Amino acid sequence: MKTDNRQPTTDNQIYFAQIILPLNLKGTFTYKIPDNLVEEIELGMRVLVPFGGKKIYTGIVSELHDREPETFAAKEIINILDEKPILPKEQLEFWQWLSNYYLSNIGEIYRFAFPSSLKLESETYLKLKPNVEINFENLDVNEMYLIQALEVRQMINLAEIEAFIPKKLIVKTINSLIDLRYIEVDEKISETYKAKEVAYLKVNKDVLRDNFLPEVLKSLNNAPKQKDLFLLILSKQQENEDIPVKKSFVFEEGNFSHSQLKALIDKGIIEEYLLQKDRLKSYEGKTEDLEALTELQKIAKSEIDQAFENDKNVLLHGVTASGKTHLYLDKIEDCINDGKNVLFLLPEISLTKQIIQRLEKKYGKSLGFYHTKLTDFERVEVWRKIRNNEIKVLIGTRNALFLPFQNLGLIIVDEEHDFAYRPREVSPYFNAKDAAQILAKFYSANVILGSATPSVESYYAAKKDKLSYVFLSKRFGNVDLPTVELINFEEEQKLQFTKGHFSFKLIEEIKGNLEQKKQNIILHNRRGYANVVECETCGYVHYCSNCDVVMTYHKYSREMKCHYCGQKATKPTVCPKCNSENINERGVGIEQIEEELQKIFPENEVDRMDVDSMRKKFAYEQLYEKIETGEAEIILGTQMISKGLDFDNIELVAIPKADALLHVQDFRAEERAYQLITQVSGRAGRVSGKGKILIQTYNPQHPVFKLIQENSTTEIYNHFLEERKKFLYPPFVKLLMIELKHRREDKTDRASQFLGSVLRKYLPAECVLGPEKSPIARIKNLYQYQILLKLPKGKNYENFKSLVLKSFEEFDEITGYHSIKKSVFVDF
């Protein structure tokens, strides 16, 4: 990799490097490589560079060349921070691809990809070079100050230097002192984290030798507590010689004090020692082997193997409880036996206990986790382990794609349809499911996308033979899939066979299920109690002051909440506008359904599972426990409930207000509704095969409900695909959404009109939709407008995309619009 485009060092060639900086700026930056670093520098290494007057950043080398820039003078790299490249070339290529495809700056990707302690800025430390003779006569005032400061304190960081050197001169001063070989950047920059140490105890070897033990015990006779403590440690130690005794153990186990332990240590009977302990909890129990695959799974496996042989990625479509996990485990095992490593992606780490438990039992310490809930130090530790090839299977969320994998052989994307793979609110915007396939290409690794309800895009790709389609149509152990029944709520209402939002029929079914000691799941995907609080007299509606949305009433916490900015308010008892007391609540939230259920089933345990009720620490674990023990009889939840709850005793799933799932204005609303209903249904009758799904609706003729009832997978996907084709949506076009935000509405409006007109200048009229106000016209006091681009797929797409970029350049020329936040969502 090194010196590939370089001449022998005989001529006085100057070399340059393109550096990725952790800034949301276009492109990379050119720096001069000082002679003494020319031999060391390689792609993917971290370097320290000055940037703009007073900042120093940790950048990544993305290119080495000898083209001197003509329009500016390149500054010099201060130092190299790694002995070996920290970023594998596959990752560098991956970053470049993401930046290109998703039109995001590579610096933003760098920021997202690296734990922050690997890209320190002003925490950088300087020190004097050992044994240098300093000639003070040639130093200027600032250089003198810095040297003097370093003579007093060995190390100083940049932030501290600001106190005595003008900001503008910091970098200049440091550079000249480095050139004079007086000071250097401390290499410890990358070592700011320390491996956590854990204290352990052991009995002094001499005590155990010969027949010393009785004597020791005797010496402790008038210190009974110490004697007990000693015996506890001794017995624990002898229980299993291989497991060291943690210091914390003695305080958890018995009622001992630190002074008692200290006495034993002082007497030399017990020794305390420290061991470096991974911050990450790794499984310490025994590892287990897998059960054999069933016949159906074996067939699926051979199909997967076949696909891999043809270098094709797999879409594993397996109905709920078909044993996809089992197949994953099998393929993971194959990959490891091949000497390669595995990345297992999950939409969210928290809701997937089961897979983690199974993998832990199998792989013990060579299993790693990576997700957003880790602290920065924990992330760095996983980072190092991956780099050192100590982890064979990494389970993680989308940000795990950026780890410096060695020898990656397989990526599994579980629940590939899940929207958590492409959150809209975090930048850079990318779809982890698609990105995983690209990353795999750079590593020549295989990919399995798995789901019971594949995304329409993946299904289509499989149909077009871009993915290899493997279908597990039967549940594990040939257990029946749940039956689906539609309840026509309008009819029931006419007959007055309803109570609140429940038909008598639904109530009877739940009752019957409860009598058989079976558990019930109720899905209602709307938070709070009432969606709208309204004055009957004057029509006043309570809006959020920061956003263009109605505030939701939460009865449980007795407040009004804005679900977009989090603002809270008290519920008005009289109308603030006309003083009428006639305040009405409209729109049914989950709390209202909960209230009704408790009234209908006063004897039974009803538990609610939504963002609001799960906010407390361990709330999820507690509920999980309650369901496992059977204490929870009716579990009511928002979409949260569709994930991870694999229990044997749930037989009924009811969706009292199913129409609400379709009343979302989004071309994916139907797909989402289908996925949600099917996923929740999958919780029912996983063992007994007697699961029953009840969907209450005003539209029993709606194709989505009909097709779910008929359980005809092919037809439902055909239905989706027809609709998408008819109205020109993905997968038939490439969708690109541009969003403009600003706190002044007129400005946002004008800017988006202008951008729209520029886009129309370059693109065919039918490709540009809008601009128009976003569905929520204002969030957190920012007005939002959007432009939707429907671009043709295939060869022309790249041309169109370059025209979009051209339009952006033209837009950026208007300085007045620079304060407008522009976000681009490719594959929206």
Next chain:
DNA sequence: AGCACGCCGACT
């Protein structure tokens, strides 16, 4: 993104 510079309003 972050920072400096420069130009206008409401205040010690």
Next chain:
DNA sequence: GTCGGCGTGCTC
């Protein structure tokens, strides 16, 4: 009269 609001320009 000054502090500080943010619009504008620049960073290898």
